[in-house]
Amino acid sequence: MPDGAPVTAVEETYTISQLAEAFELTPRTIRYYEDEGLLTPRREGQQRVYTHRDWARLKLIMRGKRLGFTIAGIKDFLDLYEVGDAQVPQMRFLLSSARDRIATLEQQLRDVQQTLVDLKEIEGLVVDHLARKGALDA
Amino acid sequence: MPDGAPVTAVEETYTISQLAEAFELTPRTIRYYEDEGLLTPRREGQQRVYTHRDWARLKLIMRGKRLGFTIAGIKDFLDLYEVGDAQVPQMRFLLSSARDRIATLEQQLRDVQQTLVDLKEIEGLVVDHLARKGALDA
DNA sequence: CCTTACGTTTACGTAAACGTAAAGTGAGAG
């Protein structure tokens, strides 16, 4: 292996509009996430260069949004994934944050399940009602 | 049974601040929900009088909020519970609305479950890390 | 060189979900 050759292949990168299209966001939104500290792409000249790591973060961001979290809440959540080099006091904080979030998510899980039960009952009622009227086609 | 006696007992009612306290909301918020058509209390003079039905609706509203729905979205959702006297075209619409919502909730269910998996893994890592440092007390 | 395409910063605009202050109403206590 020649001297100084990088072990990892040339990492694939993305422009802001590639990310935007992939996630169905606008560039404006992605820059906003940067302002809020959710993404920190490097610069090449003045242009932003995104890596596969930013891609992964965006996936988490989208999931957080579907779950109804605020951007600030999502940032806190993303920080939990950065456990690598934390010191003990910081770790204790992370642990308690993670556990808080687990608790609210478990509440949310119950809410979703109960709402699904409700909605499926409604669905049954409506289907039934339509059947009695012989209007169940389509 | 005496003439004209009501079959149902005198229904229990609530003032706005009773509801506010019970659900940890402000009266302002509850009036706002009325402006948006989520609640329609009757009036006694100028005062709002809430019944057990409004109580039930508020429970659904709170659940909707925990799930991250918008107020307008929650209103649509509440309307689904009013299936009683709908006509066939309206029912078809209700059915499709309910099914749409079921779909997004099932996505949300998957999101919550996956996030819980992630977070519990993080929790495990952190606990582990703290253990190796012999800092697991408290 | 000019245009086109994509990127950038700066900055004001907007919708949603309330907060908050101002000013008035009605019923009961003293």
Add this chain to the structure above:
DNA sequence: CTCTCACTTTACGTTTACGTAAACGTAAGG
């Protein structure tokens, strides 16, 4: 009658999560 207290309406203020317009940089293509 006055005071208080809870309730009311009206209306402007605030935060979040972007949209949108202006003005500019830069590289590629004709």
